[in-house]
Amino acid sequence: MDSLTGKRAVWGSFILLLPALAFPRTPSSHDAKQSLFSQSAAPILERHYATPETSYLLLDANSGAVLASHWDHYEKPIPMGSLVKPFTALAYADAHAFGYPVYECKGKAGGCWQEQPHGKLDLAAAISVSCNAYFRQMADRVSREQVLPVARSFGIEDPDGDSTTSNLIGLGEAWRISPIHMARAYLELFRRRNQPGVSPILEGMRLSAVRGTGAAVDRQLEHAAALVKTGTAVCTHSPRAPADGFVLVLVPRDEPEIVLLLRVHGVVGATAAESAGQALHQMQE
């Protein structure tokens, strides 16, 4: 797979970069950092993260090809918690002239996962802390029918026919998505970074890594920064834990080379982000 994928990726970049050939780039430290991740990621994951508690899926960000995996049936749809929030947000944006609202979070009393209020949030801030109160208010104004075209255009599974507002923000089990489709959907999100409604989502993922639920990732990265979305979902393992933590990382954030989707049994998403941060730290060395 490696050499074939590599060739495809090279040719893919060649075609995409044709207009840039008139301005040849000289090799820079940036290029060196980029190759660092793709070369070291798979062996480090295989050596340290192929455990019963941890599942991972590593994709090449250029081709979407699977570079490494330790995930039983990664094509099988499962609940993935707040990883669905960007797609519900896009359904809202489609119906509201691509504008996003400001809502106030009153903490647990207002249906957030966090006891303390997050206060007034715009979409990027809400993505960065994965505020449930913000997304509940947004999802109240989004129908399942409005989510369907977004889900289909990003290649993820539809929410069940009887999905509620809670399901559209990633609670419960009515919106199950396969890990491979989810990882590729985030890659597609990045590819559409210049389309209306997308950049506030990516800004939220940047902020998540800087100071939100994904802060454990950027803390561990010395020479790069990441785009991160965390999620906490119903555990699908046997025996069952109260929850499973998920984290989706695109790195480096300005020109992603890899997509890492990691699941840790029995923790919340922010804790899964710590594992991803540790793995990325090792990949840099």
Ligand SMILES: [Zn+2]
């Ligand atoms: Zn909140």
